[in-house]
Amino acid sequence: MTIADDAARAGLHRVGGRPPLGAYLAEVWQRREFIYSLARYRLEAENGRNRLGMGWVVLKPLLNAGMYGLVFGVLLQTRRGIEDFVPFLVIGVLMFEYFSTCFTTGAKSITSNSALVQSLSFPRMSLPLALVGQRLMQLIPMLAIMALVAIVYGSYPTLQWLLMIPLIALFTVFNTGLTLITARLTVHFRDLTQLLPFVSRFFFYTSGVFFSVAQRFGEDSIVRKIADVQPIHEFLTLGRAILLKGPEYLIPGEYWVYIALWSFGMLAVGILFFWAAEERYGRTD
Amino acid sequence: MDAPTDGRKPVVIVDDVHVEYKVLATGKKATGADAGKRLLQRTRKTRTVRALKGISFTAYENDSIGVIGTNGSGKSTLMRAIVGLTPTAKGSIYAAARPSMLGVGAALIKDLSGERNVILGSLALGLSLEEVERRYDEIVDFSGIRNFIELPMRTYSSGMTARLKFAIATARTHEILIVDEALAVGDRNFRDRSEARIREIRDDAGTVFLVSHSMRSILDTCTRAIWIDQGTLMMDGPAEDVVKAYEESQTGGSSTKTTTPAKKKAPPAAKTAPPEEPATPPAEHATPPSEASPTAASDPAAQPPKRAAPKHRG
Numbered sequence: 001m002t003i004a005d006d007a008a009r010a011g012l013h014r015v016g017g018r019p020p021l022g023a024y025l026a027e028v029w030q031r032r033e034f035i036y037s038l039a040r041y042r043l044e045a046e047n048g049r050n051r052l053g054m055g056w057v058v059l060k061p062l063l064n065a066g067m068y069g070l071v072f073g074v075l076l077q078t079r080r081g082i083e084d085f086v087p088f089l090v091i092g093v094l095m096f097e098y099f100s101t102c103f104t105t106g107a108k109s110i111t112s113n114s115a116l117v118q119s120l121s122f123p124r125m126s127l128p129l130a131l132v133g134q135r136l137m138q139l140i141p142m143l144a145i146m147a148l149v150a151i152v153y154g155s156y157p158t159l160q161w162l163l164m165i166p167l168i169a170l171f172t173v174f175n176t177g178l179t180l181i182t183a184r185l186t187v188h189f190r191d192l193t194q195l196l197p198f199v200s201r202f203f204f205y206t207s208g209v210f211f212s213v214a215q216r217f218g219e220d221s222i223v224r225k226i227a228d229v230q231p232i233h234e235f236l237t238l239g240r241a242i243l244l245k246g247p248e249y250l251i252p253g254e255y256w257v258y259i260a261l262w263s264f265g266m267l268a269v270g271i272l273f274f275w276a277a278e279e280r281y282g283r284t285d
Numbered sequence: 286m287d288a289p290t291d292g293r294k295p296v297v298i299v300d301d302v303h304v305e306y307k308v309l310a311t312g313k314k315a316t317g318a319d320a321g322k323r324l325l326q327r328t329r330k331t332r333t334v335r336a337l338k339g340i341s342f343t344a345y346e347n348d349s350i351g352v353i354g355t356n357g358s359g360k361s362t363l364m365r366a367i368v369g370l371t372p373t374a375k376g377s378i379y380a381a382a383r384p385s386m387l388g389v390g391a392a393l394i395k396d397l398s399g400e401r402n403v404i405l406g407s408l409a410l411g412l413s414l415e416e417v418e419r420r421y422d423e424i425v426d427f428s429g430i431r432n433f434i435e436l437p438m439r440t441y442s443s444g445m446t447a448r449l450k451f452a453i454a455t456a457r458t459h460e461i462l463i464v465d466e467a468l469a470v471g472d473r474n475f476r477d478r479s480e481a482r483i484r485e486i487r488d489d490a491g492t493v494f495l496v497s498h499s500m501r502s503i504l505d506t507c508t509r510a511i512w513i514d515q516g517t518l519m520m521d522g523p524a525e526d527v528v529k530a531y532e533e534s535q536t537g538g539s540s541t542k543t544t545t546p547a548k549k550k551a552p553p554a555a556k557t558a559p560p561e562e563p564a565t566p567p568a569e570h571a572t573p574p575s576e577a578s579p580t581a582a583s584d585p586a587a588q589p590p591k592r593a594a595p596k597h598r599g
Contacts (some may be wrong), residue, residue, distance in 0.1 A: 003298060003300045003377075003379075004377070004379075004472065006298070007295075007298050007379035009525060010294060010295045010298075010380035010381075012295065012296070012297075012298060012380055012381050013380060013381075014378070014379055015366075015367065015368070015369045015377075015378040015379065015380050016369050016372060016373070016377075016378070027597060029407065030411060031411070031416045033408050033410065033413065034405065034408035034409050037401075037404060037405055037408055038405055038408075041394075041397050041401045041405065042394075042397075045396045045397050045437075046396075048396075053417065100563075113394070113510055115393055115394075115395075115568070116393050116394060116409070117388060118368075118370060118386065118388070119386055119388065119393065119450065119454065120385055120393070120406060120409050120453075120454065121368075121382075121383040121385050121411055122409040122411070123383065126409070148432075217300070279369050283368050283369075283370050283371065283372065
C-alpha cells in the first residue's frame with residue numbers, strides 16, 4: 001500500500017495536478033458573479049483617478065479615431081475611393097480597439113494579479129474572463145457612437161442592425177480565446193508584454209482599419225484573398241456592412257461562416273491551453 | 286509512514302518532499318536558456334540550493350499545526366509547496382482541497398477600495414452574492430477597519446492590509462488555511478481575535494498551518510507543531526514539546542554556533558537570524574547565497590537525530 005493509494009482513498013488530490021476540464025469549467029461558471037463584479041469594479045477603478053472619470057472610456061477611442069482620420073485619411077489620402085470615410089473609420093477604429101485592448105491587457109491578466117492568485121484559491125480562468133468582460137462593457141458605449149455616426153452620415157436603423165448582436169458575440173468569443181492564450185504565454189515569457197503591442201499594431205495596419213482592402217488592392221488581388229480569411233478584417237468588414245448603406249457594404253455571407261469557425265476554434269484552443277497550466281499560475285520559479 | 290488509521294481524516298499528506306532552487310552565481314534565477322549558455326561561457330555557474338530535503342508528515346482534520354524554525358529554514362518554502370506555488374523536485378504532496386495562503390505583503394487588488402476587495406475576495410472564494418451581502422458586516426467588523434473601508438487598498442498600512450486579508454480569507458470555512466507570518470504585523474488585539482478565529486476553523490473540521498516566530502501564538506493556537514531546520518524536519522509532535530525543544534536549541538546555541546557566545550539568550554519571540562541564505566529565494570534576489578547545502582549537511586546540528594514520527598493521536 002503506497003502513500004498515493006492512501007491519499008486517493010482519503011479523497012486527496014496531488015498538489016500540482018489539475019482538475020478535470022469539466023469540473024474546472026463548472027467551477028469557473030460558479031464564479032460568474034466574481035467575474036462580473038471584477039470586470040465592473042476594474043472598469044470604474046481604471047478611470048477613477050482621472051478628472052473626467054468614465055468619460056475617458058468614450059473620449060479616448062474617439063480621439064484615436066480623430067487622429068487616425070487626420071493622419072491617414074487627410075494627410076495620406078487613404079480615404080480615396082471610400083464614400084463616407086468618417087463612419088468607415090470610426091467603425092473600424094472602435095471595433096479594432098476591442099480586439100487590441102483584450103489582446104494586450106488580457107495578456108497581463110494573470111501576471112498583474114499575482115497577489116490575488118497567490119493568496120486565494122479560485123479557478124484562475126476567472127481573471128482573463130473578467131478582463132474580456134471589462135472590455136466588452138467598454139464596447140457598449142462605443143456601439144452607440146458607431147450607430148450615431150452611421151445615422152449622421154445617412155444610414156438609418158433597420159432590422160439588419162440587430163445582426164450586430166451575433167457579430168459582437170462572436171467577436172467576444174474570439175477575443176476570449178485569444179486572451180486565454182496570451183494570458184498563459186505571458187506567464188511563461190514575461191517579455192511577451194513588450195512584443196504584443198507590435199503584433200497588435202501589425203494587425204491594425206493590415207486589417208483595413210483606415211483603408212479598404214478591396215479598393216486599394218483590387219477585388220482579385222492576393223492581399224484581398226488573405227484578408228478574406230483574416231478574422232480581424234472579417235469582423236470589421238461585417239460591422240461596416242451591417243451599419244452602413246451603399247453597394248460596397250453588402251454583407252459577405254461566407255464571412256459569417258469564417259468568423260464562427262475562427263471564434264469557436266480560438267475559444268476551444270484557448271480554454272484547453274489555459275487549463276493545461278492551471279497549477280502553474282502564481283508560481284514564482 | 287503513518288497510514289490514516291486512527292479514524293481522523295487526513296487532509297494534507299506531505300511525502301518525502303524535496304525542493305531545490307537553481308540560482309546563478311550572480312544571484313539571478315537560472316533558466317533553461319542559461320543551461321545552454323553555460324557551454325559557451327564557463328564563468329556562469331549555477332548552483333543548487335536545497336531548500337527542503339525530504340520532509341514527510343500528515344496533517345489531519347481538526348489539526349492546527351505550528352511551523353517553527355529559524356529564518357531561512359524552509360518553513361515558507363514548505364507552505365508554498367503545499368499550496369502548489371513551488372514545484373517539488375522530488376516527492377509529492379496530496380491535499381483535500383486547494384489551500385488559501387495568507388502571507389505578509391501585497392494587497393489583493395490595490396486600486397480598489399477595501400469594500401470592493403471584501404466583495405471580490407469573498408466571491409473568488411466561492412461565496413454567492415447573497416452570502417457576501419449577509420456576511421459583509423461581519424467581515425468588516427472582524428477586520429476592524431470600518432473607518433477606512435471606502436479607501437483604496439493601496440493606501441492601507443501593512444497591518445491594515447493583513448487584517449483585511451485575514452478577515453476575507455477566513456470568511457469562508459476553509460478546509461485548509463495557511464497563515465504565513467501574516468499575523469505578525471497586526472496589533473495585539475487583532476492577533477488575539479485572529480487566533481480565536483483560527484481555533485474556530487480548526488474546531489470546524491478545518492486544518493490550519495501557522496508559521497510564526499511567536500511561540501506564544503503557536504502555543505495558544507496550535508495543538509501540534511513541526512520544527513524545520515535547514516530543510517529537514519527536526520521534530521513533529523505536540524506543540525508544547527516541540528516549542529520547548531526548539532527554544533532549548535535556540536538558547537543552547539548548538540545550531541546557532543556562528544553567533545557570538547556573548548549574545549544574550551534569545552527571548553522566545555525574538556527573530557534570531559542565522560547567517561545562512563534564506564531558503565526561500567526572495568523575488569528580487571540580489572545577493573548570492575553565501576554558503577550552500579554541502580556544509581550545512583555536515584553541520585552536526587542539522588542532522589536530525591531521527592525524524593520524529595508524528596506521535597499525535599486524536
